[in-house]
Amino acid sequence: MAKFSHVNSTIREGFRMAIEAIRQNKLRSILTLLGISIGVFSVIGVMTAIRTLESSVNSQLDILGTNTFTINKSPAIQIHGPGGNRKIRQRKNITYAHYEEIKRKAKLPLRVSVLDGTGERNIRYKDKTLKKSAELRGADEWALRSINAYLADGRNFTPDDIRFARNVTILGPDILDILFPFEDPLGKAIKIKGIDYTVIGVTERKGQAFGQSQDYFVLIPISLYIQRFSNRWTSLGIVFEAESADMYEKTMDEAIGLMRVIRKVPVGEENDFSILSNEELMETFAGFTGGIKIFAGSVSVIALLVAGIGIMNIMLVSVTERIKEIGIRKAIGATRRDILTQFLMEAIFLSQFGGVVGVILGIAGGNVVAIVLNVPAVVPMDWAFYGMAVCSLIGIGFGIYPAWRAANLDPIESLRFE
Template identity: 45%
Template sequence: MKTRELVIQASTSLRSNLLRSWLTTMGVAVGVFSIIAVMTALQAIDQSVATGLSSLGANTFEIQKYPATFFGGHGRNRFINRPDITYDEGLTFKRLMQGKAKNIGLKISQSGNQAIYENRSTNPDVTLFGADENFAVANGFDIDTGRNLIENDILYSRNVIIIGHEIRNTLFPNGENPVGKSIRMNGEVYRIIGVFIKKGAAFGQSQDNLAAIPITRYIDHIDLKRSISITVEATSPKEYQATIDQSTGSMRVARGLAIREDNDFEFRTNESLVESFRDFQKTISIGAFIISFMALITAGVGIMNIMLVSVTERTREIGIRKSIGAPATSILRQFLLEALFLSLTGGLIGIILGIGAGNLVAMAFNLPPLIPWLWIVISIAVCSAIGVSFGIFPAYKAAGLNPVEALRSR
């Protein structure tokens, strides 16, 4: 029998028990779905991390109260109970590091703000920064229109503001120049002095839905008790680690730590972010592999059971075919094809659903759709192996039936 005829006959046999075939494929679909969805989502997060690291800068690191990431555990209270990094400590740090770094910027932030201009307003999701004159340069923000904050803005706590590109588009949609206009935020009126150039998203968050005011005004009028962050840009890649070491000593002095006291601050570096993400990625991947393995093994057993039932139900058919000269290899290939169809159909369903679910995460991180080609190929190969491995025994059983005994079956 030709391969084409085998394929047609195998598909016809599966369609004759459509409900049973679909229920069997769902087990394979669940296993493939879990691994494809997770891997697609992790690739999206990986791209977001890469974008975030490029926005942070190759020679840049941050000093802050909390580590880059931490997930509960016994050490949580140790971080929460640390004293905040104050503005005065930040100024002391800048003085001690003078001439040892290219740029040092101080910042403090709060999310959930709304900007209002005349009858137009943004969503209440604007991130408001209190910043010094080095904030923009140290954090990779360039000015598109207007000017940056200057030392006198900080010194005299002026009510001036720089807005992000997204806020500009919302409040001034007709191309109107926002510089010199006044907007309201948190009950305060600010005069726009500049607009940041468009940056896009990093770590799933828009870098254009933000505004910056002088850090002194932020502390005086918005939040005195919030910890600040310090962004440090080393003079060159070669000086990066040396700058971190110098920053450690300067920060300890600024915080008034004794020699035997541990650091009560953290460094947010590219390496720390990557390490945190890799740990997270490893944990999620292991969980997905366990779920997928269990689902696929269960599905494989289901395929074997279905094929054994199919052999029993079609014993007389097999006997007729063998009595008119059908070779055992033809019977073997037909049943293997049926098992392979069941497995691959479930795999394709799982791939389609998994890509869709994983790309929902990509959308949440403002990333373009992703297709994990490597994992698609791996999934198809695994599904093929599952179909053949668990279909081989029923296929051999069918091929080995005695035609005389098979014809007696009813």
């Protein structure tokens, strides 16, 4: 108990000394703090930004519908080397025939539908035109479900719309805002590349994902799309929806097997198509953020190392400046441990103070990303805690030598020091 209160009073004394020392050398202390702050800021800032991105992705994981996956020619996010890219480019396109065949043969999926998209700017209603190109999608009656959108007004495509390639269209709310700011769009005809399409429906607003609007699209029947907008590079996406989460894996296995048969992939060769699922999107994203985390981590380690050396330097100066004081304290009964604790406290206090500033700035800076992405701000308590813990370690690690030097000063020599 006595021991504890002694430690306690020594720590309090050290704390007081630290504040006094910092107050007496404001500029010097601030510069030292700045080193730590920048190091902590960089790591907390990046981690907060990534956390924001992650929460944004998690909250918008409904880019695809639930229990849904898509087979495409090439992956959504390509992270292969140049050789890998060529391999993907040389894959055969996925055609409408492929879609029809797999739809006929697949037993497990709840539904199989088809989807493709291209950029198209030449879309107008009377004198109103688009400034930048919209996502023009060839779709079937399941497309809304595939892209996880809901009708706000009007009707969906019917199988007959698709079969007979009727000139009908469903608009995303962003398109609606531009072409029909004051008019009811239903039944009106818009021109896409000069050809009339009757608006039969509009969808609900989805907002942004990955910083991009998900509402800037025009849907037309896939049959029309293939006639009018396809070229030799057009490769369709086939969307599968499993009956349930339990059936998801099996459905995917069946689809992959059938696709290999249809596209005549020899046994032992890789798939010549890619599967896109929410899980895969998340994994790709996690791989990407993981890389950033490692990079930010190593930059921060270097920054903190430099900051630590700064603290050590300042503490050595501080010890030299206060040799006399150390002598006095020893003469009136301070033990080595008392002096060691006091100087160590000062180093820890310096680094902690810098750490707090860094954490606050880092969280603020990282949340700029949240503002840009329009998602709720994130306070990564765990990283804040790690940051402060690392600061303590730096304070101890780089403060121990100066403190040890102070503690081992000879009291007589120190008292004589002027």
